[in-house]
Amino acid sequence: MLLKQGAPSPNIIYVKKGYVKTYLENKNNIILSVVRTGEIVNVNEIFSNYAYFSAVTINETVVCNIEKNIISYFMKNNPRFLEQYFKLLNKNCTYNYNKFVCLTNHKMLERMAKGLLYLSAVYETEHFELLLSQKELGELTSMTDENVVRTLKELTRMKIINRNKKNIEILDKQKLQEIN
Numbered sequence: 264m265l266l267k268q269g270a271p272s273p274n275i276i277y278v279k280k281g282y283v284k285t286y287l288e289n290k291n292n293i294i295l296s297v298v299r300t301g302e303i304v305n306v307n308e309i310f311s312n313y314a315y316f317s318a319v320t321i322n323e324t325v326v327c328n329i330e331k332n333i334i335s336y337f338m339k340n341n342p343r344f345l346e347q348y349f350k351l352l353n354k355n356c357t358y359n360y361n362k363f364v365c366l367t368n369h370k371m372l373e374r375m376a377k378g379l380l381y382l383s384a385v386y387e388t389e390h391f392e393l394l395l396s397q398k399e400l401g402e403l404t405s406m407t408d409e410n411v412v413r414t415l416k417e418l419t420r421m422k423i424i425n426r427n428k429k430n431i432e433i434l435d436k437q438k439l440q441e442i443n
Contacts (some may be wrong), residue, residue, distance in 0.1 A: 265326060266305060273312070273328070274328035276304040281324025282385070282394055284317050286402065293428040294403040295359065297321070297385045306351045309334055321394045367404045374421075375414040376442040378404040379424065379433065389433040 265276055270318040276283075283298040285305075295316055298304050309331060314372045320326075322390050337344045365377050378400065383389050395403065401411045418424045423439050432438055 264317065264319050266316065270314055271312060272305065272308055272314040274320070274330055275306070275309065275334050276303060276330060277325050278302055279325040281326075281327070283324060284321045284395070284399070285317050285318045292402045293405065294399060297382065298401075299385050299393070301378045305350060306348070306355050309338075309348070309352075313395050319381045337423040346357060352421070364366055371404075371406055371410050371414050372417060372421045372442055374404040374406065375418065376413070376439045379418075379431065380436075380439055380443055381432055383436075384388040391431060393431055414436075 266272060266285075278300055280300050282300075283443060285295045285298060287293045287295060289433055298318075299398055304326070305314065305316075308315060320382075326422050334348070338348060339345075365374060369377070381403075382391065382393070382395075393400065398409050399409055401408055404411070406414070415424070418439075421427055421438070423433070423435045423442075425434055
């Protein structure tokens with residue numbers, strides 16, 4: 264476990280290789296994001312001493328822990344660094360706002376479409392191995408296991424995706440975006 268929700272968090276975590284799942288711990292966990300190579304796991308925690316969420320690796324991953332005081336130093340002494348950091352923070356906040364709207368206002372098929380498009384963007388391909396379990400896919404899209412299965416079968420029946428065990432191929436990205 265890289266971060267534990269509510270625990271001390273003295274470092275900013277940069278993913279050098281692999282994927283990291285971030286999530287809110289609750290009765291039913293909510294996956295916030297899948298962070299990939301070249302991204303920061305906890306960009307929004309620069310001025311906090313505690314983790315807002317938990318984070319775990321979902322495949323073979325290499326991370327770099329950077330002390331927050333080093334990041335803070337660069338923010339104070341390098342306006343370009345500060346600007347880039349705030350751009351990352353803005354991107355993160357915008358994603359979370361949009362996710363909140365999706366989870367609270369969209370139907371299951373729309374949430375699954377958004378989830379699959381998101382994972383396709385994270386993995387940078389339309390044919391990917393799903394590194395999340397079925398339960399975790401439900402936590403990403405705010406669905407029960409049964410609804411995950413049902414919506415994936417529906418998308419397969421509609422010939423929008425093809426699913427073979429943990430492999431998903433988006434066959435018709437346009438239709439998936441229209442559902443989204």
